[in-house]
Each structure stands twice: as structure tokens, then as C-alpha cells.
Amino acid sequence: xxxxxxxxxxxxxxxxxxxxxxxxxxxxxxxxxxxxxxxxxxxxxxxxxxxxxxxxxxxxxxxxxxxxxxxxxxxxxxxxxxxxxxxxxxxxxxxxxxxxxxxxxxxxxxxxxxxxxxxxxxxxxxxxxxxxxxxxxxxxxxxxxxxxxxxxxxxxxxxxxxxxxxxxxxxxxxxxxxxxxxxxxxxxxxxxxxxxxxxxxxxxxxxxxxxxxxxxxxxxxxxxxxxxxxxxxxxxxxxxxxxxxxxxxxxxxxxxxxxxxxxxxxxxxxxxxxxxxxxxxxxxxxxxxxxxxxxxxxxxxxxxxxxxxxxxxxxxxxxxxxxxxxxxxxxxxxxxxxxxxxxxxxxxxxxxxxxxxxxxxxxxxxxxxxxxxxxxxxxxxxxxxxxxxxxxxxxxxxxxxxxxxxxxxxxxxxxxxxxxxxxxxxxxxxxxxxxxxxxxxxxxxxxxxx
Numbered sequence: 001x002x003x004x005x006x007x008x009x010x011x012x013x014x015x016x017x018x019x020x021x022x023x024x025x026x027x028x029x030x031x032x033x034x035x036x037x038x039x040x041x042x043x044x045x046x047x048x049x050x051x052x053x054x055x056x057x058x059x060x061x062x063x064x065x066x067x068x069x070x071x072x073x074x075x076x077x078x079x080x081x082x083x084x085x086x087x088x089x090x091x092x093x094x095x096x097x098x099x100x101x102x103x104x105x106x107x108x109x110x111x112x113x114x115x116x117x118x119x120x121x122x123x124x125x126x127x128x129x130x131x132x133x134x135x136x137x138x139x140x141x142x143x144x145x146x147x148x149x150x151x152x153x154x155x156x157x158x159x160x161x162x163x164x165x166x167x168x169x170x171x172x173x174x175x176x177x178x179x180x181x182x183x184x185x186x187x188x189x190x191x192x193x194x195x196x197x198x199x200x201x202x203x204x205x206x207x208x209x210x211x212x213x214x215x216x217x218x219x220x221x222x223x224x225x226x227x228x229x230x231x232x233x234x235x236x237x238x239x240x241x242x243x244x245x246x247x248x249x250x251x252x253x254x255x256x257x258x259x260x261x262x263x264x265x266x267x268x269x270x271x272x273x274x275x276x277x278x279x280x281x282x283x284x285x286x287x288x289x290x291x292x293x294x295x296x297x298x299x300x301x302x303x304x305x306x307x308x309x310x311x312x313x314x315x316x317x318x319x320x321x322x323x324x325x326x327x328x329x330x331x332x333x334x335x336x337x338x339x340x341x342x343x344x345x346x347x348x349x350x351x352x353x354x355x356x357x358x359x360x361x362x363x364x365x366x367x368x369x370x371x372x373x374x375x376x377x378x379x380x381x382x383x384x385x386x387x388x389x390x391x392x393x394x395x396x397x398x399x400x401x402x403x404x405x406x407x408x409x410x411x412x413x414x415x416x417x418x419x420x421x422x423x424x425x426x427x428x429x430x431x432x433x434x435x436x437x438x439x440x441x442x443x444x445x446x447x448x449x450x
Contacts (some may be wrong), residue, residue, distance in 0.1 A: 053389025
């Protein structure tokens with residue numbers, strides 16, 4: 001089996017929030033090139049304010065969470081740093097549903113008439129923070145502004161940070177040594193797996209980062225290394241050939257007939273990669289941290305197996321295992337089951353009890369949201385539904401994990417079987433898959449009222 005690993009996001013150690021804070025400060029400084037108020041310097045990066053996967057309405061300057069079925073989760077719509085009342089949201093969108101033509105495009109971008117932008121990668125967090133901070137400043141000072149201009153200016157500031165290579169100058173400040181990363185790569189190498197690295201970053205940044213994370217021998221572990229690949233264009237554009245580049249950044253002009261171990265290649269395209277390597281189909285397991293740029297095209301067009309790296313899983317699983325969360329989720333499921341089965345009783349006393357349960361359930365739904373993130377809740381759920389992020393993750397990733405090092409818990413002959421989740425018309429096969437079973441409550445059969 002071949003393994004495709006992308007290096008786009010460092011592991012999230014304790015200093016991770018400070019890394020994003022530094023990135024926020026750099027972005028904030030970049031927008032001053034278009035004469036933004038000096039008062040914006042008062043804003044600092046707010047850890048845990050936003051989560052990945054949120055949508056931003058470019059024309060209305062609203063940040064929000066949308067579920068898998070294009071419904072806005074009320075209570076999660078923010079203008080600047082403050083929530084927008086539910087009534088106002090419903091009035092603006094004529095309900096809670098966002099039509100397909102208004103959603104972000106295939107890669108989560110706002111283009112070709114799409115008014116929504118979805119923020120998918122880790123470094124979207126400071127970008128969303130910056131957008132919210134500038135919106136907040138303008139509203140506080142009653143400054144009339146065009147939201148579309150603000151969005152484009154922040155987007156250009158982000159691009160400016162990458163183009164100028166500001167983040168590349170002191171890579172050690174933004175990532176942490178990954179002892180387990182080296183261990184899993186070495187284990188794969190010793191097991192005879194073919195490994196290749198494809199990244200959008202320049203070689204200098206990759207080399208310094210991998211030296212720090214993995215070790216000086218990192219290039220010995222990979223059979224092929226491709227830099228400045230320009231994903232996702234790498235997966236679709238057949239026109240760009242591979243070009244060899246030296247450790248010093250000197251480009252060669254010779255035609256590439258073979259991708260050799262120990263050499264560095266720039267750009268290229270997947271079709272040429274497949275032709276030169278013969279690594280095709282489900283024998284390839286590809287890991288990436290961006291659902292759209294890394295995983296979507298490979299799943300849909302080339303049949304590769306894909307794995308998503310989702311660092312937030314660490315935090316979410318830790319929260320899910322707390323006594324508070326287990327109690328909330330268990331009682332919420334039990335309460336939902338009670339309401340569902342008891343609503344058939346139409347006498348006033350029964351209906352009064354059911355209405356009290358409904359009120360309690362609504363309050364608990366808000367609690368279960370806040371336990372993950374006070375503003376936007378879990379990355380994976382909007383109450384009972386999956387988030388739009390979660391839907392795309394399940395579509396484009398065969399497996400997902402917090403870190404590549406999770407593979408150390410398994411040998412390489414282990415098979416991951418998908419869980420059979422009952423469909424709406426199917427009976428659950430296990431007691432824990434029913435809301436009543438979760439509380440070990442007796443099942444209440446439907447009542448005959450004839």
C-alpha cells in the first residue's frame with residue numbers, strides 16, 4: 001500500500017492558540033496597507049471564539065453555522081463579535097434555509113454567484129477572528145462600510161502573508177516537535193510502505209519544518225517529495241509538468257521521466273504522477289487536513305482511499321467523555337424518546353407535561369451546544385443533525401483522526417469497518433441505539449385509542 005501524506009497543518013500542541021494569535025496579528029497588520037483604522041490594533045485574537053466549518057455571508061457580513069441540510073442553526077449567527085437575534089435572522093433569510101445556489105461552491109468558496117464562503121482549514125480561525133473584529137469596530141463607531149470590500153481586503157491580507165513568506169521565516173515558532181510523527185512514519189517505512197509528500201509550501205519551509213518535527217532523516221522516509229504543488233489545481237490541471245529543484249531552490253529545465261527518491265520536485269499534476277508511479281485506486285491511502293483541497297477530488301475522480309486529519313477531535317472527544325456531557329446527552333435522548341412516545345395522549349394534563357418536557361429539551365439542546373463552544377457549538381453537530389462540515393467530511397474521507405500518530409495504536413493488517421447506523425425506517429439492532437435503551441427505560445408501545 002502506498003501512503004500519501006500532506007504537510008499543511010502542524011500538530012496542535014498547547015502553544016497552538018498562540019500560533020494562531022501570531023497569525024492573527026500578522027493578518028491584522030497586513031490590512032493597514034488599505035488604510036484601515038489604527039483602532040483595530042486594540043483587538044486581540046480570541047481563542048475558542050470560532051470553530052472550523054462556519055459559513056460567512058459575504059454580502060451581509062454574517063458568520064454562521066449551517067447543518068448538513070442547509071439550515072442555519074439559530075443562536076449561532078454573529079455580526080462582528082455579537083449574536084444576531086433569531087427573529088432578525090429569520091426575517092433576513094425568510095426562514096432558516098439557505099438555498100443551494102447561495103451556498104459556497106464545491107471548494108467552499110464564494111464565487112460564480114455564491115454568496116457564502118465556508119472556512120475549512122485551521123488557519124481560517126484567525127481569518128474569521130479578524131473579519132469579526134473589523135466588523136465589530138465599524139459597528140461600534142457607526143462607520144458605514146461595504147461588507148464585500150471588507151471580505152476581499154481580509155482575503156488579500158491572508159494571501160499577502162503567504163506570498164511574502166512571513167510565516168516561513170521562523171517556522172520553529174509555529175510548530176512543535178512531533179516525536180510520534182517520526183515514530184509512525186518510521187513504522188510505515190519499515191513495513192515497506194511507499195510514502196510520498198505533496199505540499200503547497202516551498203521546499204525551504206518544508207525542510208525546516210520537517211527537520212524540526214520529524215528529524216534530519218525525514219527525506220529518507222519518503223520515496224517522492226513534491227513542493228509548491230498548487231493543490232487543488234494539482235489534481236485537475238494536466239498542463240503543469242514536474243520540475244526538479246535543488247535544495248538551494250535552483251530550478252532544472254530537463255524533462256522528468258521518473259520521480260526519484262532523494263530528489264525534490266515542484267508543481268506537476270496528478271495525472272503525470274499516476275503515469276510515472278502507477279500508484280492507483282484503493283491501494284493508495286491519502287492523508288490530508290483540508291477536506292476540499294486535499295480529499296474531494298481524489299475521492300470522486302480517482303478512487304483513492306482518504307484519511308482526514310482533524311486536530312479538534314482531541315478536544316471534542318475529551319468533552320464527550322466528561323460526566324457532565326454524558327449525563328446531558330443521555331437525558332436529552334431519553335427526554336426526546338419520552339416526548340415522542342407520550343405526545344399521543346391528548347388530555348390536558350398529559351399535554352401540559354409534554355410541553356414542559358419540550359421546554360426542558362430546548363434548554364438542554366442549548367447546553368449541549370455550549371459545552372463544546374459557547375458561540376457555535378460542536379464542529380460536527382448542529383443539535384441532532386450533522387454540520388455541513390461533518391457531511392462533507394463523511395463524503396470525502398474514508399477515515400478521520402486527530403493525528404497521524406493515531407495509527408500507532410494499530411498494526412498495518414487492521415481493518416476499520418464502518419458502523420451500521422440504522423436508517424429512519426429500520427429498527428435499531430443494539431439497545432444503546434435507542435433513546436429509551438440509553439436510559440434502560442422500558443419501551444412504550446403505541447397506544448390504541450379506538
